[in-house]
Amino acid sequence: MRLDAGRVKKLRIVLWTLLVATVFSFLGLSLLSASNYYEVAYAKLTVDVAADVNMTASNLASDGGVTDGTVFHYAVSVNITNPSRRTIVLQFTKYQGILRDYILEDLAGGTTGASVTMFVTDFIFSTDNGTIAGNTVKEIRLSWELSNASNPAFFVPAKTIMDYAKSKKGLSWDEVEIAHVFVFMMKITDIPSDYNGPNSGYLIELPVIQKRVVVTQPGGPP
Amino acid sequence: MKITRATVTKALKIIAFSLVIGLAVGYFSFYITMPSVAIPTTKNPSLEVVGLTLFLLGVLVGALSDDLESTVIESLAGLILGALIGYLLFISPTFSPALDLPFAENYIFYTVRSAMPVLLLGGVVLFIGGFLGTILGEHMAIRSAKSPFDGDQTASAK
Secondary structure, eight states, X not given: OOOOHHHHXXXXXXXXXXXXXXXXXXXXXXXXXXXXXXXXXXXXXXXXXXXXXXXXXXXXXXXXXXXXXSBOOOEEOOOEEOTTOSOOOBOOOOOOSOTTTEEEESOSOOOOSSOOOOEEEEEEEEEEEEEETTEEEEEEEEEEEEEOOXXXXXXXXXXXXHHXXXXXXXXXXGGOOOEXXXXXXXXXXXXXXXXXXXXGSOOEEOOSSEXXXXXXXXXXXX | OOOOHHHHHHHHHHHHHHHHHHHHHHHHHHHHHOXXXXXXXXXXXXXXXXXXXXXXXXXXXXXXXXXXHHHHHHHHHHHHHHHHHHHHHHHGGGGOTTSOOOOTHHHHHHHHXXXXXXXXXXXXXXXXXXXXXXXXXXXXXXXXXXXXXXHHHHHHHX
């Protein structure tokens, strides 16, 4: 079937238009993805956490609200044990800004490849002290265990961290001067079948992507 | 070798089509690798959608390319460019000085491994689509170099 000259011209215009539209579509999608990726990795998290950083002791005790006053020193880290693979990656599948009540949501959702779906089931708190640029650092580390539990949702109530820090570690929020946020964006791609949490004999590896934010002023990113 | 205007035009078209394919493959390799931050965001990236889209792109490029040889070159170059673009997308946050991120080897390993399904699938469907597109272009005389005027030009030359 050979078309006449007029139809060929129209067809060529349509095809070239489609090609140009394809270019702009993929260019747009790529840029949007990169922007979103960066936002997840840094910008959105920074802003939200910075907002969450402002918490007064009274509000912490009551409902975990976010107001003004004391800087809440907050850190998140993820530990997964697996010496055989350095590519274990835990990926934030969703990050919502409802930080008044929840810090992270649905942390370990989808997986890829021949993998086991891992979900967060427990939290482990620890604290550490130190100095950065002459400023006292009191850091609360929040880590969590992974297992094959069927609950895909992951919520870390801010109040849980606050209550822990106040009651168990005796932290005074007024003493905290620097806020740290450590976020490991990782994606679980391969977990040994006999993995059963941190006590299963596998040792930690990880930070594939480590985000570190230092907040030196209440309410604002650096 | 004499460089003619036609040669330059053909080379530019190959480069342009390679970039188009590379852009698509790069985006899809990132989309498969990091579906939760790609746009559109999803938890379950669809290889079927990726394959179908790349196939249609292959047909489109094949129909507009000069010949089958060009289509093959464009597909190969597009795949290589796609791997590179996907990798750049994946490491893009590391370009920010505000982020304290380890670099390179993990990303390369991770990206290559994760994006491999797209690259393999893309290679197959792009070649098939490009081949079909080339046949389609020949059959319908879409290309300017082989337009319906060919017959008239031949006749007038005689």
